[in-house]
Amino acid sequence: MTIGVVILNWNGLKLLKQFLPDVVSFSSEATVYVADNASTDNSIKYVELNFPGVKIIRNEVNGGYAKGYNDALASVKEDIFVLLNSDVQVTPHWLEPILATFKKYPVAGAVQPKLLDFKRPEYFEYAGAAGGYIDRFGYPYCRGRVFETIEKDEGQYDDEQEIFWGSGACLAIRREVFYEAGAFDEDYFAHQEEIDLCWRLNSLGYKVRYVSTSVVYHVGGATLNSMNPQKTFYNFRNSLYNLIKNLPSHQLIWVIFLRMILDGVAGIQFLFEGKANHFSAVLKAHINFYKRLPLLLRKRKNFPKKLNYFSKNSVVCTYFLKGEKKFSNF
Structure with a gap:
């Protein structure tokens, strides 16, 4: 089972300098891609000079998260896509539990790791925490985050659990399932397109799972903060x-x-x-x-x-x- 870690970049030179070294160091079992959304800074030149082993995908336009990934993933042939925000710090062996979950659960279409806050590492991170759900009116919330209330990580979600949606900040998904579910809806541009994708995935009979033994730290708000x-x-x-x-x-x-x-x-x-x-x-x-x-x-x-x-x-x-x-x- 092959893995492609795909980082979507748009003018993210500072973030790539900060977080790409750990992605490369801690992802030896994967091929690492930087998918560039028509950046105008020197971020791609930086990757070419410092990380020759990282594959670069150049999108012609900045189509946001949804179109950006749809365009880029057409060039990625690995069995598992790991969609990783450029503002995420990964940890040693972070991919091993994700890969093990896919092998253990053939019906698992997607997997999310534990998402903690880069700025407050003892707390869960807003965008995905310990896995996402929605209520009957479509409002999303997470294990560890309901609206603006964010829980401290005290081991309460140290488990493997079926969830409804996984965060697009760090989402692993089977390639074949991604396309069977119709890929991302590009009309969304950004935000909640992963919920729509996971909903379709669930409706097709696949499951989304959370695995706490894979841990990453998300800065959050690198594209649009909550005050925007x-x-x-x-x-x-x-x-x-x-x-x-x-x-x-x-x-x-x-x-x-x-x-x-x-x-x-x-x-x-x-x-x-x-x-x-x-x-x-x-x-x-x-x-x-x-x-x-x-x-x-x-x-x-x-x-x-x-x-x-x-x-x-x-x-x-x-x-x-x-x-x-x-x-x-x-």
């Missing part, structure tokens, strides 16, 4: 995309209706907090969603629709109204 309204736009819009594309028909109308109400409440909360730009981002996300609704409805025909939620309840209500902040309360 553009990130709010992508998260709200793409979450709606996930629902319209993947929900079973008998769930679709009422879930979308209630989700609209919840998003409206979130937008009003942004106004009360003085975050008018984020309110505007939520509004723009919904307008874009309506404009693309015919296209999204056509995409529903491509894959079976199955309910695979971890939580049948509303994470929003449990978190904000009941005050339950940890994953163990859900």
Whole structure:
């Protein structure tokens, strides 16, 4: 079983200098690729001069995360793709548990390692923590992170576990499964495209697994930080995309209706907090969603629709109204 570690880069010279040496040192069983999204800095020249063993894939345009990986992975022939953000620090032997999980579980289509915070190593990292889930209204959360509450790593998730989605910051996926599930939806551009992919993967009968013995540290926010309204736009819009594309028909109308109400409440909360730009981002996300609704409805025909939620309840209500902040309360 061959492995290709693929790092998507866009003007990431500083990040490559900081994190690529460990990826090369600790990934001897893999071929390492840097997939460049039409950078204008000297990042690729740096890789060529300092890491001649790293293969470089040059994308013609910056198509974001989704198109960037779709374009790059067409050139990668290994059995396992490991999609690795350029702001992730890997650790010794990080690939061994991932490879062992694929061998142990033939039905495992994708695997996520433990994701810890590079800046606060004793805490889980927002983007994926110990594996992701969604509630019945499409809001994502993780073992170790629910909305803005991030848990300290005290060994509570030191296990192997089936999850619903794995973080795109570090996601290993079988090549054949990636293409059977339809690859990334390029209409997402960035954020939550991995949730959509994992949902389709689940609907096809594959499983996503988390393995805690593989540990990586993610900086997070290297592309868009949490204070950026553009990130709010992508998260709200793409979450709606996930629902319209993947929900079973008998769930679709009422879930979308209630989700609209919840998003409206979130937008009003942004106004009360003085975050008018984020309110505007939520509004723009919904307008874009309506404009693309015919296209999204056509995409529903491509894959079976199955309910695979971890939580049948509303994470929003449990978190904000009941005050339950940890994953163990859900």
